[in-house]
Amino acid sequence: MYISSSPHIRKDWNVKKIMYGVVIALMPAFIGSIYFFGWRAAYLTFLSVVTAVLTEYLFQKITKRKITAFDGSAIITGILLAFNIPVKSPWWLPVVGSFFAILVAKQFFGGLGYNIFNPALAGRAFVMASWPQIMTGRWSAPLHGSISGIDGITSATPLNLLKLHATDPAVLSRINSPEMLKNLFIGNVGGCIGETSALLLLIGAIFLFVMRYADWRISVGYIGTVFVVAWIFYLTGLTPAGPLFHILSGGVFLGGLFMATDMVTSPVTPAGRWIFGIAGGLICMLIRVWGGYPEGVSYSILFMNMFVPLLDRVRPKYLGEVKK
Amino acid sequence: MKLLKFKGGVHPHDHKELSKSSQIMPVPAPEFVYVPLSQHTGAPSKPIVEKKAQVKKGTRLSEPVGFVSVPVHSPVSGTVMGIVPYYHPLGKKMDAIKIKVEGDEIEDGIGEERDYSNMKKEEMIEAIKMAGIVGLGGAAFPTHVKLSPPPDKPIDTVIINGAECEPYLTSDYRLMLERPDDIIKGTEIIRRILNPKRVVIGIEDNKPDAIQILREKVDGTGIEVVSLPARYPQGSEKQLIYAITGRKVPAGGLPFDVGCYVQNVGTAIAIYEALRFGKPLYERVVTITGGVNKPGNFLVPIGTPASHVIEQAGGVKGEVGKIIFGGPMMGLAQITDAVPVIKGTSGILIQLKNEVHIEDVYPCIRCSSCVDVCPMGLMPNMMEMLINAGKYEMAEKMGLMFCIECGCCSYVCPSKRPLVHTFKMGKREVLKRRKK
Numbered sequence: 001m002y003i004s005s006s007p008h009i010r011k012d013w014n015v016k017k018i019m020y021g022v023v024i025a026l027m028p029a030f031i032g033s034i035y036f037f038g039w040r041a042a043y044l045t046f047l048s049v050v051t052a053v054l055t056e057y058l059f060q061k062i063t064k065r066k067i068t069a070f071d072g073s074a075i076i077t078g079i080l081l082a083f084n085i086p087v088k089s090p091w092w093l094p095v096v097g098s099f100f101a102i103l104v105a106k107q108f109f110g111g112l113g114y115n116i117f118n119p120a121l122a123g124r125a126f127v128m129a130s131w132p133q134i135m136t137g138r139w140s141a142p143l144h145g146s147i148s149g150i151d152g153i154t155s156a157t158p159l160n161l162l163k164l165h166a167t168d169p170a171v172l173s174r175i176n177s178p179e180m181l182k183n184l185f186i187g188n189v190g191g192c193i194g195e196t197s198a199l200l201l202l203i204g205a206i207f208l209f210v211m212r213y214a215d216w217r218i219s220v221g222y223i224g225t226v227f228v229v230a231w232i233f234y235l236t237g238l239t240p241a242g243p244l245f246h247i248l249s250g251g252v253f254l255g256g257l258f259m260a261t262d263m264v265t266s267p268v269t270p271a272g273r274w275i276f277g278i279a280g281g282l283i284c285m286l287i288r289v290w291g292g293y294p295e296g297v298s299y300s301i302l303f304m305n306m307f308v309p310l311l312d313r314v315r316p317k318y319l320g321e322v323k324k
Numbered sequence: 325m326k327l328l329k330f331k332g333g334v335h336p337h338d339h340k341e342l343s344k345s346s347q348i349m350p351v352p353a354p355e356f357v358y359v360p361l362s363q364h365t366g367a368p369s370k371p372i373v374e375k376k377a378q379v380k381k382g383t384r385l386s387e388p389v390g391f392v393s394v395p396v397h398s399p400v401s402g403t404v405m406g407i408v409p410y411y412h413p414l415g416k417k418m419d420a421i422k423i424k425v426e427g428d429e430i431e432d433g434i435g436e437e438r439d440y441s442n443m444k445k446e447e448m449i450e451a452i453k454m455a456g457i458v459g460l461g462g463a464a465f466p467t468h469v470k471l472s473p474p475p476d477k478p479i480d481t482v483i484i485n486g487a488e489c490e491p492y493l494t495s496d497y498r499l500m501l502e503r504p505d506d507i508i509k510g511t512e513i514i515r516r517i518l519n520p521k522r523v524v525i526g527i528e529d530n531k532p533d534a535i536q537i538l539r540e541k542v543d544g545t546g547i548e549v550v551s552l553p554a555r556y557p558q559g560s561e562k563q564l565i566y567a568i569t570g571r572k573v574p575a576g577g578l579p580f581d582v583g584c585y586v587q588n589v590g591t592a593i594a595i596y597e598a599l600r601f602g603k604p605l606y607e608r609v610v611t612i613t614g615g616v617n618k619p620g621n622f623l624v625p626i627g628t629p630a631s632h633v634i635e636q637a638g639g640v641k642g643e644v645g646k647i648i649f650g651g652p653m654m655g656l657a658q659i660t661d662a663v664p665v666i667k668g669t670s671g672i673l674i675q676l677k678n679e680v681h682i683e684d685v686y687p688c689i690r691c692s693s694c695v696d697v698c699p700m701g702l703m704p705n706m707m708e709m710l711i712n713a714g715k716y717e718m719a720e721k722m723g724l725m726f727c728i729e730c731g732c733c734s735y736v737c738p739s740k741r742p743l744v745h746t747f748k749m750g751k752r753e754v755l756k757r758r759k760k
């Protein structure tokens with residue numbers, strides 16, 4: 001007979017189900033990446049995932065910890081890291097990035113549940129700092145489109161257009177065009193492996209929200225804020241691109257739907273999550289408009305990761321709490 | 325009046341279908357009964373019978389010690405074998421009166437109808453106390469204490485609790501179907517004692533037939549029957565008060581702080597029986613369910629070992645995994661089937677070996693599910709971390725002592741962390757330190 005504390009029934013889910021649920025939610029975008037960028041996208045993602053799982057396994061083996069490398073969380077890190085690099089990257093780039101993500105950003109902090117920074121984003125920041133020319137200079141066009149999303153302009157991704165060619169009248173006249181927005185939405189533009197298709201990311205994310213594997217508040221807060229701030233900036237002339245361009249370009253959907261919502265590295269209270277999402281979106285826009293980089297998604301989320309312990313103090317009032 | 329939604333809560337599968345259609349069946353007395361001297365919250369009662377004493381059904385066996393205490397009565401006729409330490413549902417051995425069952429005699433006067441319409445308030449309360457009545461919903465708090473609120477805290481709302489939100493349990497449901505008149509008569513007595521403005525019977529909407537019957541019966545009495553959305557823990561005192569009145573019991577306070585009185589439907593019947601028939605509380609309805617061959621609802625003499633009752637329900641269907649006194653969310657797993665049914669035992673749930681949840685415990689992944697479901701608005705993940713780090717004062721600041729141990733947090737935790745278990749231990753530790 002068993003003796004254990006109540007409750008004696010448990011909800012039918014667990015950590016593995018959540019993690020593999022997230023993996024499934026990333027599949028539409030993964031398949032899309034193969035369609036847009038060819039088999040190399042799958043190859044790099046595969047390398048990244050294998051490195052992540054293997055690194056976790058070996059670390060746990062060597063330090064004689066419980067082996068949890070197959071709980072799905074390392075797979076997510078592997079996929080997300082690959083999604084954040086260009087398809088023209090050399091094969092060793094995702095390997096190094098994943099290795100860093102798992103070893104330094106996750107295991108050195110104590111493993112699943114204890115890491116402060118989103119491992120994939122930390123890995124990306126590491127390769128970005130080490131090999132910036134690979135991370136920002138090598139774009140390839142999607143199968144049936146152009147890098148920029150506009151016919152005839154082949155040199156830059158949509159965000160680079162904004163940063164580097166924003167005064168060019170040919171760019172200005174078309175940056176908010178339906179053609180551009182459609183390509184951004186579908187994913188028919190240049191960019192990192194998994195970030196280009198807002199549509200496919202959204203399909204996966206809706207699954208996450210329905211299953212409660214991610215909290216919509218963070219995503220709505222993040223993407224909504226990018227939208228609103230972009231609109232204000234657009235109206236005041238601070239950016240030539242409209243709000244739709246801003247939310248659909250770069251990594252806003254990938255970051256706002258899949259990386260800001262990482263449970264371990266986001267706040268646990270509803271109020272904390274709103275603040276987390278909104279502040280993240282705001283920082284992203286500040287970087288895009290005034291920062292040195294064309295893109296601000298990953299840094300904005302990493303930055304907010306640091307404030308999570310603080311945001312967790314925004315605790316809800318308990319029932320009948322007496323105000324002091 | 326508009327119903328409010330309490331925050332949080334969960335929707336476990338209720339499995340009430342197992343036992344909900346079986347009528348309440350009396351259980352024949354076993355060979356021996358073990359009546360614990362402490363079956364209520366408060367001081368244990370003091371025995372007044374000696375070894376070899378002859379007792380009948382309803383004979384008083386003990387007397388209360390202090391105000392927050394009630395006596396126990398013999399559920400059978402027979403011979404007292406002595407006062408022995410015996411298994412108790414709370415998990416440790418406690419003094420119990422062991423009685424060998426012989427014959428079927430009942431104490432003089434019990435069962436005769438009497439007129440209580442002229443009884444004074446104090447007399448009624450005293451009668452309820454001496455009938456050994458406690459809250460039958462599970463907490464087993466002496467009823468007469470609740471019926472005597474301090475004079476500066478008048479009760480304006482009486483809530484009769486028929487929510488029965490614990491999965492599997494159907495004893496209150498059956499009482500509402502089979503004895504609605506007695507519930508209302510008991511409620512009327514409570515009304516006479518407390519003189520409230522409003523009397524409400526609250527029932528979860530997954531029991532539409534019970535709602536309908538009581539609605540018909542209350543016609544003309546001024547008592548309201550309210551259908552509550554089914555969500556665990558809707559039947560928990562504070563959540564129920566909030567849903568029905570919109571009042572929040574101050575943290576650490578009691579229902580009378582907001583002018584409310586909450587009592588379970590079964591207790592209302594016990595009150596009526598005590599005044600009308602002079603019948604003390606020596607038997608109660610218990611749902612026997614889960615992995616037994618014939619799940620059902622039984623009228624069980626207090627002190628009957630679980631094994632005997634389980635036999636009445638057709639025996640266990642396979643290998644026993646867990647014997648749970650109470651429901652699956654808050655019930656206590658027992659070490660043996662010798663443990664006796666007591667006043668607070670609303671159900672016995674048998675989980676078979678293959679139904680017992682044993683799952684890997686993961687580190688907290690900060691999914692926030694526990695925060696979302698906590699009906700008290702606490703942060704279980706943080707409190708667990710603090711308790712495990714020995715930071716009891718900080719856990720207390722986060723509201724640890726207001727945790728109602730409802731189990732919602734552990735229920736949803738994907739990492740399968742034993743949150744409630746940690747809180748129970750943490751609370752004990754805090755109380756220990758306060759005493760120093």
Ligand code: SF4
Pocket residue numbers: 697698699700701702704726727728729730731732733734743744747
């Ligand atoms: S057991 Fe306590 S902490 Fe957990 S959900 Fe219930 S009240 Fe909240």
Ligand code: SF4
Pocket residue numbers: 268687688689690691692693694695704705733736737738739740741
């Ligand atoms: S439900 Fe469990 S895993 Fe989720 S935050 Fe609470 S303790 Fe952590």
